[in-house]
Amino acid sequence: MLASVGSAAAGAAARWDPAACSTSGRAPPPQAPRPRRRAAPPPRASRADDSGHPVFSISVNGARLSLGRGASRREVLRGVDLQVQRGSLHMLLGPNGCGKSTLLRVLGGLLPLDGGGVDADGPSGFVFQNPDHQVVMPTVAADVAFGLGRYRLPEAQVASAVERALALVNMSEFMHRATHTLSGGQRQRVAIAGALAEEPRVLLLDELTTFLDVEDQFGVLRAVRDVTRSGARGRGVTAVWVTHRFEELEYADAASYMEGGRIVFTGSPEQLRQRLKAMGATL
Numbered sequence: 012m013l014a015s016v017g018s019a020a021a022g023a024a025a026r027w028d029p030a031a032c033s034t035s036g037r038a039p040p041p042q043a044p045r046p047r048r049r050a051a052p053p054p055r056a057s058r059a060d061d062s063g064h065p066v067f068s069i070s071v072n073g074a075r076l077s078l079g080r081g082a083s084r085r086e087v088l089r090g091v092d093l094q095v096q097r098g099s100l101h102m103l104l105g106p107n108g109c110g111k112s113t114l115l116r117v118l119g120g121l122l123p124l125d126g127g128g129v130d131a132d133g134p135s136g137f138v139f140q141n142p143d144h145q146v147v148m149p150t151v152a153a154d155v156a157f158g159l160g161r162y163r164l165p166e167a168q169v170a171s172a173v174e175r176a177l178a179l180v181n182m183s184e185f186m187h188r189a190t191h192t193l194s195g196g197q198r199q200r201v202a203i204a205g206a207l208a209e210e211p212r213v214l215l216l217d218e219l220t221t222f223l224d225v226e227d228q229f230g231v232l233r234a235v236r237d238v239t240r241s242g243a244r245g246r247g248v249t250a251v252w253v254t255h256r257f258e259e260l261e262y263a264d265a266a267s268y269m270e271g272g273r274i275v276f277t278g279s280p281e282q283l284r285q286r287l288k289a290m291g292a293t294l
């Protein structure tokens with residue numbers, strides 16, 4: 012279990028806004044098409060620990076970042092501290108606009124910080140909430156292979172990477188299916204397989220279940236949990252999962268709560284549930 016690494020207040024000053032964090036998800040905000048999943052730049056500083064101490068895949072210390080221009084510029088990350096154990100499924104919750112997606116982009120190396128530091132395993136792969144923006148090829152196999160195209164690998168190597176990735180998300184039997192015939196959850200698992208085909212060490216997953224029904228929601232969750240547990244002890248893929256849905260906590264190994272650009276609490280899912288209840292949430 013991770014120790015609390017939040018701000019000194021560790022949630023003492025946290026306020027609870029039930030409207031901002033419901034268990035039923037949210038209507039998607041109007042938005043431009045999300046970028047297709049992509050591997051982040053090469054690893055910066057993969058943490059290895061040979062001394063038997065807890066090994067973290069991600070370590071964020073005092074991360075600060077302002078976004079926007081001119082009068083609309085504002086500090087979005089205001090001193091984020093976070094540690095994520097390698098091979099774990101770590102959930103990140105918090106009200107709308109508290110900085111979860113921004114932090115995810117920082118973890119993937121897509122946004123440089125103004126202050127503080129991030130030390131994360133790499134490469135990382137992103138999957139976003141709307142699979143329609145990510146699953147774009149006519150067949151499942153072609154879609155999972157899409158990201159590998161730029162490496163100019165031999166065909167057999169691509170085929171085996173695709174097979175491996177689909178097996179990891181329990182979608183092998185769908186390899187030759189037309190993507191437009193898949194359910195939302197199946198499409199989301201194809202999107203995850205596409206990210207996995209590039210063998211990331213860290214998966215960054217932004218509200219993957221927003222558009223899914225309950226069955227698909229838990230199918231995708233199980234797939235991600237299984238991926239994190241498929242590696243040897245301490246060497247599995249690490250997943251950071253942003254969600255608004257408290258019921259998903261049961262799949263997490265650890266969870267953090269973010270508010271106002273800071274992590275205010277990190278602990279076990281049960282500890283977070285207790286904290287949220289104490290803050291007035293109906294779970």
Ligand SMILES: Nc1ncnc2c1ncn2[C@@H]1O[C@H](COP(=O)(O)OP(=O)(O)OP(=O)(O)O)[C@@H](O)[C@H]1O
Binds near residue numbers: 080114
């Ligand atoms: N490029 C940008 N320029 C200015 N402000 C930005 C930019 N990107 C994000 N923000 C602001 O930063 C804050 C955090 O945004 P972010 O998307 O990280 O929040 P979030 O916790 O993921 O929210 P949600 O749960 O609604 O997805 C928001 O107030 C948002 O408007």
